[in-house]
Amino acid sequence: MNGLDWLRTDGDRLVDGSGRTVVLAGIGLGGWMNMENFITGYPATESLHRAQLRRVLGDEGYHRFFDRFLTDFFDTADVEYLASLGLNSVRVPFNYRHFEDDDRPFELKEEGFRRLDRVVEICARAGLYTILDLHAVPGAQNQNWHSDNPTHWAMFWQHRHFQDRVVHLWEALAQRYRDNPAVAGYNPVNEPGDPTGEVIGPFYDRLEAAIRAVDDRHILFLDGNRYSTDFSAFTEPYPNTVYTAHDYALPGIAVGSEYPGVTRGEYFDRAVVERTFLRRTEFMRRTGTPIWIGEFGPVYTGEPERDRARYRLLRDQLDIYREHGASWALWTYKDIGLQGLVHAAADSPYLRRIAPALEKKIRLGADSWGGTDTHVRHILDPIDELFDKEFPGFDPFPWGRRAWINLLVRNILLAEPLVEDFGRCFAGVTPAEAETLAGSFAFDRCVRREGLADALREHQARSS
Numbered sequence: 001m002n003g004l005d006w007l008r009t010d011g012d013r014l015v016d017g018s019g020r021t022v023v024l025a026g027i028g029l030g031g032w033m034n035m036e037n038f039i040t041g042y043p044a045t046e047s048l049h050r051a052q053l054r055r056v057l058g059d060e061g062y063h064r065f066f067d068r069f070l071t072d073f074f075d076t077a078d079v080e081y082l083a084s085l086g087l088n089s090v091r092v093p094f095n096y097r098h099f100e101d102d103d104r105p106f107e108l109k110e111e112g113f114r115r116l117d118r119v120v121e122i123c124a125r126a127g128l129y130t131i132l133d134l135h136a137v138p139g140a141q142n143q144n145w146h147s148d149n150p151t152h153w154a155m156f157w158q159h160r161h162f163q164d165r166v167v168h169l170w171e172a173l174a175q176r177y178r179d180n181p182a183v184a185g186y187n188p189v190n191e192p193g194d195p196t197g198e199v200i201g202p203f204y205d206r207l208e209a210a211i212r213a214v215d216d217r218h219i220l221f222l223d224g225n226r227y228s229t230d231f232s233a234f235t236e237p238y239p240n241t242v243y244t245a246h247d248y249a250l251p252g253i254a255v256g257s258e259y260p261g262v263t264r265g266e267y268f269d270r271a272v273v274e275r276t277f278l279r280r281t282e283f284m285r286r287t288g289t290p291i292w293i294g295e296f297g298p299v300y301t302g303e304p305e306r307d308r309a310r311y312r313l314l315r316d317q318l319d320i321y322r323e324h325g326a327s328w329a330l331w332t333y334k335d336i337g338l339q340g341l342v343h344a345a346a347d348s349p350y351l352r353r354i355a356p357a358l359e360k361k362i363r364l365g366a367d368s369w370g371g372t373d374t375h376v377r378h379i380l381d382p383i384d385e386l387f388d389k390e391f392p393g394f395d396p397f398p399w400g401r402r403a404w405i406n407l408l409v410r411n412i413l414l415a416e417p418l419v420e421d422f423g424r425c426f427a428g429v430t431p432a433e434a435e436t437l438a439g440s441f442a443f444d445r446c447v448r449r450e451g452l453a454d455a456l457r458e459h460q461a462r463s464s
Helices: 046-072 076-084 110-125 160-177 200-214 270-280 282-287 304-323 349-364 374-390 401-424 431-441 450-463
Strands: 008-010 013-015 025-028 089-095 129-136 183-187 219-223 241-246 261-263 266-268 291-295 327-330 342-344 446-448
Touching (some): 025 450, 046 401, 046 431, 089 110, 089 327, 110 129, 110 160, 129 160, 160 183, 160 200, 200 219, 219 291, 270 304, 304 327, 304 450, 349 374, 374 401
Parallel strands (some): 025 089, 025 327, 089 129, 183 219, 219 241, 291 327
Antiparallel strands (some): 008 013, 261 266
């Protein structure tokens, strides 16, 4: 089928069939089969975005746009570029809606599997493993946009029906890929956010047993609770399982940060970053299981001095991972310019088309990732003052009051009406033009973030 060997765990290592240590060095394919607002520019959630484009473009325009997008966003040239940097793996996030419709639960759609097959195959031909990542589940496994959640409630943990559907989907995925060594393993639920912490453990027990009944060979990559930072639900490790931490460093994502230096009143340097890594991976080191950092990476500002500091942070994190034998997947591969290794060109047809909505979205700080509240503090300050007075002890899961208010006001209240603004950018677009717009994401039309590419290439050269 391909030249890639089966991987498995061996104590705290990943090894191939000959017992040689394998360190997965890769990248996450955010924005492809699971779309995110900051990655491709729309406001709010993928489902709202898709519904709006279908209304504006019509069925033919909608299908031609997304058929082209889902091919051009990640194709052979992209895979060859990743291989040229010395990477050996791709984490492939997907939304359950590619495989199942809410009005026809448990009826799986072959189209979703075929799209996944194509990427597994083109990665394998270039010598890259894939890790299959269910990034958005029925009912939403966490409180934020990246699980395609239109609310701030993760209903997945409250309804057995949603959990049943995820188990059913993973049984089908395991059946399809059980004999394919190019798939390094399965990442069944991205960044779970179980507020009680009481459901995730029993659910993982059930899911692990269901997958193993079909496929006992592939590695499981299991995210911890609280967005893959809390592993208190786990006791004894499952066989052939990696527990995956996400390791975003505050100086790489906070507005106005410094590195080394002070961010939000706290000093950060390499030692602090390493302590955070050690805290987040304590369970893996205590149980002698492999470490895989499933997501990490700075966002970029376009300010040369600040971005140089963020490349320094990235290099420090990569060095820390190498020193501790950790595998990793950088977030994210391709976008419109905030974080991607490559990004759509500023003068591309797509970015020219969405420019008015994008400017308004940035001004209102409607995106959580990379957004800023600078221009909406006059809205947020009175709310903060009210909570100081009336609810001083309010500390909601997962990240406390400030993040909770930002989610409700910026990322839902302001983001939802922006969906219509975004849709108006596509008024009058013909089906053929819609297809051309989606083609803006093809590799040969994108811009490479050379500083990031250099950092990855140099790290891999030193690690080989």
